Amino acid sequence: MLWANGFISYETDIMGRINDIRNAVWNWIVSSPAMRTAMQYMLFVFISFVFWAFVSLNNNLQIELEIPIEISSVPDSTTIISDVPKLLNVNVKDKGMALLKFIVGERPALNLKFGDYAMDEGVFMVSNSDLRRKLRGLFENSTTIQGLSMDAIKLRYTNLPAKKVPIRLDLDIRPNIQYIIYGSVKQNVDSALIYSDRNTLAMIDEVYTYRVEERELKDTLLRTVSISPVQGAKIVPERLQLTIPVEPLISKKIMIPVKVKNAPSDVNVMTFPSEVQVSFLVPFSMYRKTIPMYAVADYRDIEFTKNNKIAVNIEEFPALYNNMSLAQDSVEYIIEKQ
DSSP states (O other), X not given: OHHHHHHHHXXXXXXXXXXXHHHHHHHHHHHOHHHHHHHHHHHHHHHHHHHHHHHHHTSEEEEEEEEEEEEEOOOTTOEEOSOOOSEEEEEEEEEHHXXXXXXXXXXXXXXXXXXXXXXXXXXXXXXXXXXXXXXXXXXXXXXXXXXXXXXXXXXXXXXXXXXXXXXXXXXXXXXXXXXXXXXXXXESOSEEEEEOOHHHHHHOSOEEBOOEXXXXXXXXXXXXXEBOOOTTOEEESSEEEEEEXXXXXXEEEEEEEEEEESOOXXXXXXXXXXXXXXXXXXXXXXXXXXOOOOEEEEGGXXXXXXXXXXXXXXXXXXXXXXXXXXXXXXXEEEXXXX
């Protein structure tokens, strides 16, 4: 209880000090000639602004407004192929008071019901006169529509089901010399839905992304890639997520056995050493894994050799190994008849 009383007393003391500081600041503002002059100036500016706004709002204004466009009541079986314009610029004239809600408030959208303007030929058409008539309902009766940014709205639509086609990647990717593209190129979607008229759908069997070019890559590439549009068709989705794995190349050395090929069945060829060292570059994630491979000597080369040495080389090796190099290009041999 004593602790609580002490805390209340401490809190009361702090609040008292804050009030003292606030009162001191206010007294300084009121007593300071410079501050009084500044406050009088600000009051004059505010009164002037209010007077200017009052006069302006009672005068005629001509402004350009951006009106959002909405198409409603589209049937589930219908797909609009064309890009729907998001905004219609409207040049209007009226007293400022009548236009105030459009200037400072949220502008109402121009709502176009699909069924009112859809035609049988797969065309959605809103004429200039229809646009003006619909806009009249958004403004006051005194407002004059001076001009529109578009004469009409003409869109194409289809009631046909979508056609599913594969997405082809158009890539030109090159990593840095000390790096490698290792692993499969991944895309979050591998096919797209195409909406269009019957003739156009019959001509589309695949779609392509825009070309992606990168040089000197040193890290995995993550990219959003747009699908190249097809005239007269709507593609869903319009873009995809692309992942191209890039890893650094690490130097590695291992010993591999030497094998002799083309030796007769009654001959045994022994090489010294029986293993040779090979060095190569490998992707970082594969450094601790080793894929079996061999150094090969060709028995038919013996007749061309000197000093009982035969050439060795690597004929086959994993594609992920780069810059293969043997520590020696030949080995000694002994031939035994069986």
